[in-house]
Amino acid sequence: MSDDKKHIDAVTATETTGHSWDGIEELNTPLPRWWLFVFYACILWAVGYWVLMPAWPTFSGYTHGLLNHSQRDDAAAGVRALQAARTGQEQQLAHADLKRILHDPDLLQFAQAEGRAAFADNCAPCHGSGAQGAHGYPNLNDDVWLWGGTLGDIQHTITVGVRSTDPGTRQSQMPAFGRDALLKPAQIDDLTEFVVHLSHRPADLAAVGRAAKLFADNCAACHGPAGKGDRAFGAPNLTDNEWLYGPARENIHDQIWNGHGGVMPTWGGRLSPETIKALAVYVHGLGGGE
Amino acid sequence: MNAHTQFTVNGVPKHGAVAAEGVLRSDARATNSAADRKFYQARIPIHPKRVHGTYRRIKWAVMAVTLAIYYLVPWIRWERGPQAPGQAVLVDLAHERFYFFFIEIWPQEIYYITGLLILAAVSLFLVTSLFGRLWCGYACPQTVWTDLFIYVETLIEGDRGARIRLAAAPWSGGKIAKRVLKHAIWIVIAVATGGAWVFYFVDAPTLAAQLLTGGGSLVIYAAIATLASTTYALGGLMREQVCTYMCPWPRIQGAMTDKEALAVTYRTDRGEPRGAHKKGANWEGRGDCIDCNQCIAACPMGIDIRDGAQLECINCGLCIDACDDVMTRIGRPAGLIAYDTDANAARRKRGEETGFRLVRPRTILYGAVILIVGGVMAASLANRRTVDLDVLRDRNPDFVTLADGAVRNGYTLKLMNRADAPRTFRLDFAGLKPRAVNIIGMGDVRLPVALGVGADKVRTLRVLVTAARGGIGGGSQPVVFSLSDTTQGERRDANAVFVSGGTP
Numbered sequence: 001m002s003d004d005k006k007h008i009d010a011v012t013a014t015e016t017t018g019h020s021w022d023g024i025e026e027l028n029t030p031l032p033r034w035w036l037f038v039f040y041a042c043i044l045w046a047v048g049y050w051v052l053m054p055a056w057p058t059f060s061g062y063t064h065g066l067l068n069h070s071q072r073d074d075a076a077a078g079v080r081a082l083q084a085a086r087t088g089q090e091q092q093l094a095h096a097d098l099k100r101i102l103h104d105p106d107l108l109q110f111a112q113a114e115g116r117a118a119f120a121d122n123c124a125p126c127h128g129s130g131a132q133g134a135h136g137y138p139n140l141n142d143d144v145w146l147w148g149g150t151l152g153d154i155q156h157t158i159t160v161g162v163r164s165t166d167p168g169t170r171q172s173q174m175p176a177f178g179r180d181a182l183l184k185p186a187q188i189d190d191l192t193e194f195v196v197h198l199s200h201r202p203a204d205l206a207a208v209g210r211a212a213k214l215f216a217d218n219c220a221a222c223h224g225p226a227g228k229g230d231r232a233f234g235a236p237n238l239t240d241n242e243w244l245y246g247p248a249r250e251n252i253h254d255q256i257w258n259g260h261g262g263v264m265p266t267w268g269g270r271l272s273p274e275t276i277k278a279l280a281v282y283v284h285g286l287g288g289g290e
Numbered sequence: 291m292n293a294h295t296q297f298t299v300n301g302v303p304k305h306g307a308v309a310a311e312g313v314l315r316s317d318a319r320a321t322n323s324a325a326d327r328k329f330y331q332a333r334i335p336i337h338p339k340r341v342h343g344t345y346r347r348i349k350w351a352v353m354a355v356t357l358a359i360y361y362l363v364p365w366i367r368w369e370r371g372p373q374a375p376g377q378a379v380l381v382d383l384a385h386e387r388f389y390f391f392f393i394e395i396w397p398q399e400i401y402y403i404t405g406l407l408i409l410a411a412v413s414l415f416l417v418t419s420l421f422g423r424l425w426c427g428y429a430c431p432q433t434v435w436t437d438l439f440i441y442v443e444t445l446i447e448g449d450r451g452a453r454i455r456l457a458a459a460p461w462s463g464g465k466i467a468k469r470v471l472k473h474a475i476w477i478v479i480a481v482a483t484g485g486a487w488v489f490y491f492v493d494a495p496t497l498a499a500q501l502l503t504g505g506g507s508l509v510i511y512a513a514i515a516t517l518a519s520t521t522y523a524l525g526g527l528m529r530e531q532v533c534t535y536m537c538p539w540p541r542i543q544g545a546m547t548d549k550e551a552l553a554v555t556y557r558t559d560r561g562e563p564r565g566a567h568k569k570g571a572n573w574e575g576r577g578d579c580i581d582c583n584q585c586i587a588a589c590p591m592g593i594d595i596r597d598g599a600q601l602e603c604i605n606c607g608l609c610i611d612a613c614d615d616v617m618t619r620i621g622r623p624a625g626l627i628a629y630d631t632d633a634n635a636a637r638r639k640r641g642e643e644t645g646f647r648l649v650r651p652r653t654i655l656y657g658a659v660i661l662i663v664g665g666v667m668a669a670s671l672a673n674r675r676t677v678d679l680d681v682l683r684d685r686n687p688d689f690v691t692l693a694d695g696a697v698r699n700g701y702t703l704k705l706m707n708r709a710d711a712p713r714t715f716r717l718d719f720a721g722l723k724p725r726a727v728n729i730i731g732m733g734d735v736r737l738p739v740a741l742g743v744g745a746d747k748v749r750t751l752r753v754l755v756t757a758a759r760g761g762i763g764g765g766s767q768p769v770v771f772s773l774s775d776t777t778q779g780e781r782r783d784a785n786a787v788f789v790s791g792g793t794p
Contacts, residue, residue, distance in 0.1 A: 030331040032535050034528070108731070130686030141690040142698070240693035285730060287690065287700060287754045 098151040115282025144242040149290035155280035161266035178257030336592035339450035343611025364489035371710035373745035416656035418546040427606035435525035484517030549632040585609035678706035679773040681784040695759040697790040707743035721769030728754040
């Protein structure tokens, strides 16, 4: 617009910008002054913020601001405060007998909470977020325990691990009867039928008969004469419905042939004794504890 | 505007004029000269004149009632037993409870608040479509407190004329004293306002004692300070600016009102042509408006209602009182400015009967919504049980197979006792025959099992239900947990499923 005529809107008696779209004119209503002041105050606030708070990146870092505020420090302080707040219960946990924890509601709640968090951080990658296990990884919810399901058993298993690097680790070895040619393929087939039969499922009874002596010679030492397993060796019970490596014939055959054995790391040096206690309480409380 | 603009003085072009001997006056001019630089506007002070009349009296009454409600409600006591707070209206943030006389709302019942907000909104719509901006003119806190602050101002500095003179007067001891006193009283009111607010969140007598001894928490003092400063700024300093620039409500009036809605109206057909009137002169051939501007002087928004309906008008009716007063004095009928409708103005133009149509599709619709929402809320409040049960099934793992082939499902139960006394509930389970039911922390239990829940508390339990392989069909089947209060016969069922894997 280059004419000096003031455009006045007839209805509102307000000056217009002179811009018009389809006959609709834009009013040039002045802003209230306080609004402008608020805007300036915001700008000043921003400047003050730059001075007081970390704001601008530099080549080697950033401006720290006069208040020296740092979210990292806040978080660290928060963690410290949390640890300080938990010291008392952590101490109790350290000194409490495992059985006593179960009968002290407050301590139990504390141990359960700490155990849940520690489980999610350390155990869930193998055992699953709900401790449901997977093929080759034990389910910790059920009532089947390779190494025992009392609080003490669980605590010890967590501490030393299974087939781990710890000198006191729980150790057992299922031989690879097929791979190492300890038994003939036909014998392994018969043994497979025998194990299927052990868990009360239909099987080739002739093969079962042939395998009875094989089982007594090769398997009963760990799994027991009746196949009930033995916790001293972490030998699974072969008569129940729970199968670490799967229930089907091919799974059983594969296990006899190859002798899989999983590794559970030792946590003794990695987690504090209190955390391991808490983990034991948590796992025990999943429903299968003895 | 730019450098090509012709410079004019009193409409006479000055281009080429001689500024001095041998110097031509150029038509250049600064682009940022003050005349072209009105991007903002300072608040023009408004000094509303005191009026006397019907609407002023109504406004005093409404102010008294609303302020009394605001300041006194937290002090109403309500007996709820030893476990619960004895305050009738309390928002107990710490314990996540909202108390309103006989109603007690838990966080999971937040839909009651939603319902209240819907009711409030639709009531506002209904009132607006019937009577125009009554809310703005009478009941809005901004209006009430501004009115109060103006009253204080009038008390200290006098009426409109005196206030204008005081504003124009040079600073003197008397002026400073008046101003200081006025602002001091404003601040006292503002602090009292912020102070009353916090009583809705904490037991009022206890907190009052704490505040008097300086023992309140930092949060409380911060809340009081914040609300006090906003009250002081909005009621004392900003006033009509809030309605004109900040509040969305004037902007949605257009959707609420129609030509049948009441609005403060200057009756142009009766008032125009306006002009001064000499005593004894004839009223024929002229309007009743004597252009005395009393309506403008009285207006707290500082507008001229004779310009017609406008965004700034809050429909408080003070100009009506002012005008009626004048009309009575000059012997003309009252009601030159009145609550009226656009439709009536048109009817008068056509010479028809005027009237008010309160029953219209719009008002029927708003009324119906209020009745429906209010009815639903009342019904659900009446049926609100004091026992409740939520069941969350473990999804991870979905189910657990035990060594003997039995299947176990885990459930998290939340037992809610909304009564203000501890109670013992009976927990039962139906839908399948469980082989064992184990409550973590209690071991195996035989159903139905008695469980105590504290007054006004939620008790969380983890329950493991084991079913023998023969007792279930596979897949998932519906089960029902039920919680009943044996003494009062109240009972809540919560549906869940029992999953056993595979397909039935």
